[in-house]
Amino acid sequence: xxxxxxxxxxxxxxxxxxxxxxxxxxxxxxxxxxxxxxxxxxxxxxxxxxxxxxxxxxxxxxxxxxxxxxxxxxxxxxxxxxxxxxxxxxxxxxxxxxxxxxxxxxxxxxxxxxxxxxxxxxxxxxxxxxxxxxxxxxxxxxxxxxxxxxxxxxxxxxxxxxxxxxxxxxxxxxxxxxxxxxxxxxxxxxxxxxxxxxxxxxxxxxxxxxxxxxxxxxxxxxxxxxxxxxxxxxxxxxxxxxxxxxxxxxxxxxxxxxxxxxxxxxxxxxxxxxxxxxxxxxxxxxxxxxxxxxxxxxxxxxxxxxxxxxxxxxxxxxxxxxxxxxxxxxxxxxxxxxxxxxxxxxxxxxxxxxxxxxxxxxxxxxxxxxxxxxxxxxxxxxxxxxxxxxxxxxxxxxxxxxxxx
Amino acid sequence: xxxxxxxxxxxxxxxxxxxxxxxxxxxxxxxxxxxxxxxxxxxxxxxxxxxxxxxxxxxxxxxxxxxxxxxxxxxxxxxxxxxxxxxxxxxxxxxxxxxxxxxxxxxxxxxxxxxxxxxxxxxxxxxxxxxxxxxxxxxxxxxxxxxxxxxxxxxxxxxxxxxxxxxxxxxxxxxxxxxxxxxxxxxxxxxxxxxxxxxxxxxxxxxxxxxxxxxxxxxxxxxxxxxxxxxxxxxxxxxxxxxxxxxxxxxxxxxxxxxxxxxxxxxxxxxxxxxxxxxxxxxxxxxxxxxxxxxxxxxxxxxxxxxxxxxxxxxxxxxxxxxxxxxxxxxxxxxxxxxxxxxxxxxxxxxxxxxxxxxxxxxxxxxxxxxxxxxxxxxxxxxxxxxxxxxxxxxxxxxxxxxxx
Numbered sequence: 001x002x003x004x005x006x007x008x009x010x011x012x013x014x015x016x017x018x019x020x021x022x023x024x025x026x027x028x029x030x031x032x033x034x035x036x037x038x039x040x041x042x043x044x045x046x047x048x049x050x051x052x053x054x055x056x057x058x059x060x061x062x063x064x065x066x067x068x069x070x071x072x073x074x075x076x077x078x079x080x081x082x083x084x085x086x087x088x089x090x091x092x093x094x095x096x097x098x099x100x101x102x103x104x105x106x107x108x109x110x111x112x113x114x115x116x117x118x119x120x121x122x123x124x125x126x127x128x129x130x131x132x133x134x135x136x137x138x139x140x141x142x143x144x145x146x147x148x149x150x151x152x153x154x155x156x157x158x159x160x161x162x163x164x165x166x167x168x169x170x171x172x173x174x175x176x177x178x179x180x181x182x183x184x185x186x187x188x189x190x191x192x193x194x195x196x197x198x199x200x201x202x203x204x205x206x207x208x209x210x211x212x213x214x215x216x217x218x219x220x221x222x223x224x225x226x227x228x229x230x231x232x233x234x235x236x237x238x239x240x241x242x243x244x245x246x247x248x249x250x251x252x253x254x255x256x257x258x259x260x261x262x263x264x265x266x267x268x269x270x271x272x273x274x275x276x277x278x279x280x281x282x283x284x285x286x287x288x289x290x291x292x293x294x295x296x297x298x299x300x301x302x303x304x305x306x307x308x309x310x311x312x313x314x315x316x317x318x319x320x321x322x323x324x325x326x327x328x329x330x331x332x333x334x335x336x337x338x339x340x341x342x343x344x345x346x347x348x349x350x351x352x353x354x355x356x357x358x359x360x361x362x363x364x365x366x367x368x369x370x371x372x373x374x375x376x377x378x379x380x381x382x383x384x385x386x387x388x389x390x391x392x393x394x395x396x397x398x399x400x401x402x403x404x405x
Numbered sequence: 406x407x408x409x410x411x412x413x414x415x416x417x418x419x420x421x422x423x424x425x426x427x428x429x430x431x432x433x434x435x436x437x438x439x440x441x442x443x444x445x446x447x448x449x450x451x452x453x454x455x456x457x458x459x460x461x462x463x464x465x466x467x468x469x470x471x472x473x474x475x476x477x478x479x480x481x482x483x484x485x486x487x488x489x490x491x492x493x494x495x496x497x498x499x500x501x502x503x504x505x506x507x508x509x510x511x512x513x514x515x516x517x518x519x520x521x522x523x524x525x526x527x528x529x530x531x532x533x534x535x536x537x538x539x540x541x542x543x544x545x546x547x548x549x550x551x552x553x554x555x556x557x558x559x560x561x562x563x564x565x566x567x568x569x570x571x572x573x574x575x576x577x578x579x580x581x582x583x584x585x586x587x588x589x590x591x592x593x594x595x596x597x598x599x600x601x602x603x604x605x606x607x608x609x610x611x612x613x614x615x616x617x618x619x620x621x622x623x624x625x626x627x628x629x630x631x632x633x634x635x636x637x638x639x640x641x642x643x644x645x646x647x648x649x650x651x652x653x654x655x656x657x658x659x660x661x662x663x664x665x666x667x668x669x670x671x672x673x674x675x676x677x678x679x680x681x682x683x684x685x686x687x688x689x690x691x692x693x694x695x696x697x698x699x700x701x702x703x704x705x706x707x708x709x710x711x712x713x714x715x716x717x718x719x720x721x722x723x724x725x726x727x728x729x730x731x732x733x734x735x736x737x738x739x740x741x742x743x744x745x746x747x748x749x750x751x752x753x754x755x756x757x758x759x760x761x762x763x764x765x766x767x768x769x770x771x772x773x774x775x776x777x778x779x780x781x782x783x784x785x786x787x788x789x790x791x792x793x794x795x796x797x798x799x800x801x802x803x804x805x806x807x808x809x810x
Contacts, residue, residue, distance in 0.1 A: 053769040054762070060776060061757065063465065083740070083765040091743055091761055099757040335488070338496055352466070352504040356496055357459070360488040364458040367772060371465060 017173065017218035017245050019276040019297075023392060029268065029295030030392050035276060037103040037173035038216040039095055042070035044276075045292045045388050047283070047381045048105050048300035053078050054088075054098045057305055058371040059378070061099045066348055067379035068386070071103040073300050076166050077112035080158075081151045085169035093171025105300070106172035108163045108222070111181045111250070111280070113137060113145050140180065142197065160204035164219075168212045174278075176248055177205040179222040184252040191226040191252075198224050199238045206243055218245035220278060223267055226252045227259065236270040246276030249296070253282075261290050268294040285314075285325050285384060286405045292388055292397070304377040309370035311362045314380045318403040319344045325404065329373065334359040347379035348372075422578065422623035422650050424681040424702075428797060434673065434700030435797050440681060442508040442578035443621040444500055447475035449681075450697045450793050452688070452786045453510050453705035458483050459493075459503045462710055463776040464783070466504045471753055472784035473791070476508040478705050481571050482517035485563075486556045490574035498576025510705070511577035513568045513627070516586045516655070516685070518542060518550050545585065547602065565609035569624075573617045579683075581653055582610040584627040589657040596631040596657075603629050604643045611648055623650035625683060628672055631657045632664065641675040651681030654701075658687075666695045673699040690719070690730050690789060691810045697793055697802070709782040714775035716767045719785045723808040724749045730809065734778065739764040752784035753777075 015038050023032040033044040049056055049064070051072045056064050064072070074094055079085060091097040094104055114137065136148040144159030163178035179198035182191045202221055209219050221239035225231030239247050249267050253260040264279065268291075271277055276298075279291050283301025291299060304314060311329045319342050321327065327341065340350035341358070349358075349372040361369035384404060391400035420443050428437040438449040454461055454469070456477045461469050469477070479499055484490060496502040499509055519542065541553040549564030568583035584603040587596045607626055614624050626644035630636030644652050654672050658665040669684065673696075676682055681703075684696050688706025696704060709719060716734045724747050726732065732746065745755035746763070754763075754777040766774035789809060796805035 053766075053771055055766060055771050055773045058463075058772055058776070060465070060468065060753070060773070060780075062753070078769075082769050083761070087741060087761065087765075090741060091759065097759075097762055097765075099762075336492060336495060348465070348467070354496065354502075356488070356492065357502055357504075360492075360502075361458075361460060364483075364487050366458055366460050367463055368460045368465070371463070371776075375465075 016216035019246060021274070025392050025395065025397070027395065027397070028293040029273070030292050030397060031273075031295055031297075032389055032392050033276070033297055035103070035297070037218065039101060039103050039173050042103055043389060044297040045288075045385055045392075046070050046298050047288070047304075047385050048073045048278075048298055049378055049381075050075075050300060050302045050305065051098065051100070052302070053082070054094060056374070056378070057309065058367060059305070059374050063348060063371075063375050064100070064378065067375055068382040069102070069378060070382070071105060071298070072100060073105040073107065074098075074170065074172070075112060076106050076109035076163060076170070077158075079170060080109065080166050081149050081156070085166040089169040089171070095171060103173045104171070105174040105278075105298075106167045106170055106176065107280075108176040108178040109158050109166070110145075110163075110179045110222075113147050113158060114181050114183070142200070144178070144201075145180070160201040161208045164205050164208040164212070168209075168215060168217065171215075172217060174218045174220065174245075175209070176220050177202045177222055177244070179224060179250065181222075182224060182226055182251050184226075184255070186226075188226070188228055188231070191224070191228060192231055195224040195226075195231055195235050195251075198222065199235070202238065202242065202244075218276070220244060220246050220248040220276075222248045222250040222280070223271070224251040225267075227254045227263060229266055232263065232267045233270055236267060240270075240272045244275070246278065246297075247271055248278040248280050250280040257284075257287070260287070264291060264296070265294050268296060283381075288384070289388070289397075289401050289405060292392075304381050305374045308373035308377045311358070311369060311373060313341045313373050314377045315342050316344065316380065316383070316404055329355060329358050329369075330362050331359075341373075341376055342380070345376065345379065345383070347376045349376040349379075421621035424651060426679070430797050430800065430802065432800065432802070433698040434678070435697050435802060436678075436700055436702075437794055437797050438681070438702055440508070440702070442623070444506060444508050444578050447508055448794060449702040450693075450790055450797075451475050451703050452693070452709075452790050453478045453683075453703055454783055454786070455480075455705060455707045455710065456503065456505070457707070458487070459499060461779070461783070462714065463772060464710070464779050468753060468776075468780050469505070469783065472780055473787040474507070474783060475787070476510060476703070477505060478510040478512065479503075479575065479577070480517060481511050481514035481568060481575070482563075484575060485514065485571050486554050486561070490571040494574040494576070500576060508578045509576070510579040510683075510703075511572045511575055511581065512685075513581040513583040514563050514571070515550075515568075515584045515627075518552050518563060519586050519588070547605070549583070549606075550585070565606040566613045569610050569613040569617070573614075573620060573622065576620075577622060579623045579625065579650075580614070581625050582607045582627055582649070584629060584655065586627075587629060587631055587656050589631075589660070591631075593631070593633055593636070596629070596633060597636055600629040600631075600636055600640050600656075603627065604640070607643065607647065607649075623681070625649060625651045625653040625681075627653045627655045627685070628676070629656040630672075632659045632668060634671055637668065637672045638675055641672060645675075645677045649680070651683065651702075652676055653683040653685050655685040662689075662692070665692065669696060669701070670699050673701060688786075693789070694793070694802075694806050694810060697797075709786050710779045713778035713782045716763070716774060716778060718746045718778050719782045720747050721749065721785065721788070721809055734760060734763050734774075735767050736764075746778075746781055747785070750781065750784065750788070752781045754781040754784075 018036040160178040167175040221244040334355040337355040391397035423441040565583040572580040626649040739760040742760035796802035
């Protein structure tokens with residue numbers, strides 16, 4: 001069995017957030033960077049994995065580290081309700097609580113509150129406009145958002161101030177300003193008013209964060225404005241003009257992949273690119289290449305681990321047994337295939353197990369299947385980002401892209 | 406994070422099964438032994454962990470090894486149906502298939518077939534006489550047992566010959582003869598006739614195993630006879646007189662713990678104790694001490710990992726926070742307890758996590774809770790057996806027992 005402990009070690013040069021561009025490509029906006037945080041540094045472009053409730057579902061932290069993970073994301077909304085940020089603070093912060101010593105990114109809580117409020121914003125943001133979830137939002141006004149806890153039905157108020165306080169208590173390294181994530185199915189007027197309120201909330205976040213200055217957190221401004229260029233511009237101008245550590249592009253990115261790329265490109269082009277830029281909730285491989293070419297630095301998405309739990313492996317296309325960038329291991333063709341998911345992959349799963357074994361575990365409904373594929377998918381996303389960084393460093397990102405997309 | 410790879414390595418001195426008693430206690434029947442198998446050796450007394458469907462539920466194999474596991478058990482019945490023993494053989498055997506290089510014990514398939522046939526034999530063997538499960542057994546006769554597959558409803562015939570063949574194809578190191586596991590709620594006549602048929606089946610198993618001699622498997626005779634001393638004696642005499650590598654005490658052990666200990670003691674006393682003796686399906690800590698004192702060498706039970714998935718940790722009583730040998734981490738008292746399950750425990754979970762974190766994962770319904778407690782329980786059972794061996798070696802088993810029971 002391969003020793004999985006040959007991972008890199010975090011350097012911790014600074015106790016504050018600091019972003020340095022180490023190379024600017026001259027073929028696109030793509031760049032290499034180093035993000036220093038109070039809990040070590042990461043090389044960008046990088047992928048951020050979702051540890052929503054203070055764990056990456058089904059994967060022990062040694063395997064998260066063994067899969068060369070640089071940074072993980074936890075959700076303010078979930079953790080404020082269970083176990084509560086005061087408890088996490090008492091535990092010595094999220095890093096100590098969940099056994100992760102590297103950088104942690106937290107979202108503001110806005111996305112989940114509004115997704116529960118309007119129905120499924122995740123689907124709406126992506127244009128499919130489903131309304132499957134019970135409304136839990138009670139009121140949004142200038143003060144903040146009042147909603148029902150999914151845990152016990154009690155009323156909870158989240159404001160710019162409490163969102164900052166909670167993220168500070170969690171001990172996050174990269175904090176996102178409290179915003180309303182406007183869904184796809186609202187009109188331009190709603191999008192404009194919401195974005196302007198998010199700007200006012202952004203100023204309150206900056207003010208609140210002054211109390212926590214010694215903790216060295218980064219504060220990112222969320223760029224809203226939906227699919228409207230003038231509103232995106234207004235949101236970008238606000239972000240550029242104020243004391244944020246960087247930016248997170250959020251909100252509705254349109255109905256199609258083309259529209260998404262247009263909006264990302266347009267928004268990114270207007271941003272002060274000396275600062276760090278994150279793209280919220282996007283994790284498709286082609287979307288990541290497009291984002292990198294627009295100069296984006298990090299990406300997050302639940303999909304690598306979520307699809308893994310359904311038996312779908314992410315693979316480098318040039319190495320893929322089916323010529324695609326994903327493989328559904330439930331398929332009967334894998335019943336007797338005694339080779340790893342990807343012969344070129346160095347992950348724990350590919351070093352030790354075959355398609356046939358994982359297919360068996362899926363058929364036998366053993367949850368270990370999801371764990372093994374999650375480990376593979378985390379490693380593969382980290383490998384993708386490593387190869388992207390190499391492509392930028394060696395000016396051959398297009399060749400790397402051809403191997404993956 | 407602690408490196409979990411500081412485990413022992415398997416020695417592989419012999420390519421056949423061999424049992425050596427290295428010390429016989431003069432205070433009880435307890436003894437120390439070494440079991441050599443085609444896949445390395447184990448020190449006895451030892452606990453055998455259940456990898457029913459070719460995995461220990463929710464635990465990656467590196468953590469199984471890291472928890473100092475010596476030997477695991479897989480189930481003939483489950484694996485013959487999914488994925489099938491031919492497929493496992495094509496994969497290079499169960500060891501290669503599931504990434505475990507140490508000794509493997511397989512049961513005969515009898516227990517599950519009859520438990521599905523009569524209702525829940527596990528409950529019946531333990532005296533609770535439940536009949537919750539649909540009958541799937543179609544016919545038991547001299548030839549063998551015909552039953553319906555739980556997977557697709559097809560008819561499957563299991564005979565002494567096919568049970569041996571399947572266990573051979575799986576590549577098991579320690580094979581159990583095909584028997585009927587008589588439940589608690591049958592009368593003495595049924596128990597006698599069944600035990601006598603199991604004897605005839607035992608001879609057919611010996612005959613069939615001659616084909617696989619070069620593989621070095623052990624073949625254990627199962628001691629049946631229910632709660633009846635004369636029938637146990639008859640079963641033991643048969644086992645002693647024939648060419649088995651060792652014994653597995655099975656069948657109904659009565660309704661109470663006292664009755665179980667009486668039957669185990671009476672049965673064990675009659676066995677040829679130069680050979681290896683296993684006790685099937687028993688894993689309570691006090692039961693293990695009693696079994697060891699009767700001269701038993703190994704024990705298996707699903708309970709350490711099953712209760713773990715419900716958030717119940719096994720602990721050394723002298724180190725336990727509640728003074729008991731098990732702790733239900735769902736309990737609200739653990740919400741803010743920032744210390745490991747057992748301060749004296751060297752497992753991955755105790756080295757990295759607190760009660761509060763595991764309690765949070767249980768409340769948040771995160772499956773990782775079950776994984777972390779499973780790792781702890783496996784380590785603790787292995788630690789129990791290590792301390793028992795030390796107690797036998799140093800003639801202070803009673804002192805060790807006081808710390809655990």
